[in-house]
Amino acid sequence: MILRTLAVGLFLCTLPMAAQTAGSAKLHSHAAAAASSAVIAIHARRFAFDPAQITLVKGKTVELDLISDDVHHSLVIGALGIHADMLPGTTEHVQVTPDDTGDFTGDCGHFCGMGHNKMHLLIHVVNP
Numbered sequence: 001m002i003l004r005t006l007a008v009g010l011f012l013c014t015l016p017m018a019a020q021t022a023g024s025a026k027l028h029s030h031a032a033a034a035a036s037s038a039v040i041a042i043h044a045r046r047f048a049f050d051p052a053q054i055t056l057v058k059g060k061t062v063e064l065d066l067i068s069d070d071v072h073h074s075l076v077i078g079a080l081g082i083h084a085d086m087l088p089g090t091t092e093h094v095q096v097t098p099d100d101t102g103d104f105t106g107d108c109g110h111f112c113g114m115g116h117n118k119m120h121l122l123i124h125v126v127n128p
């Protein structure tokens with residue numbers, strides 16, 4: 001009985017540590033992918049962008065490949081000067097070179113249904 005309690009205690013102690021390690025590793029590889037990749041594909045479908053957030057590096061040019069999976073959407077990021085249609089069957093290629101760090105929000109600029117105003121893309125711009 002004592003042994004069993006010990007084993008459970010050990011399991012509970014190691015579990016959060018394992019979860020933390022996995023979490024930070026995942027975050028790290030995501031950041032590395034964003035920094036080394038020059039093309040980021042962004043899909044739009046009613047009613048979300050996928051991925052819902054991306055990380056860009058200040059001063060580094062990245063191509064956003066904008067793809068609609070269903071109906072006519074658009075991506076509007078006022079702070080980055082982006083306003084691009086997203087039409088089904090076509091990929092819109094948009095070059096962006098962020099000048100400032102910070103978090104910026106993109107929205108769908110073409111009414112696509114009742115959840116249209118819930119479509120947001122969060123852009124993190126970080127220092128090189």
Ligand SMILES: [Cu+2]
Pocket residue numbers: 073074108109110111112113116117119
């Ligand atoms: Cu929309």
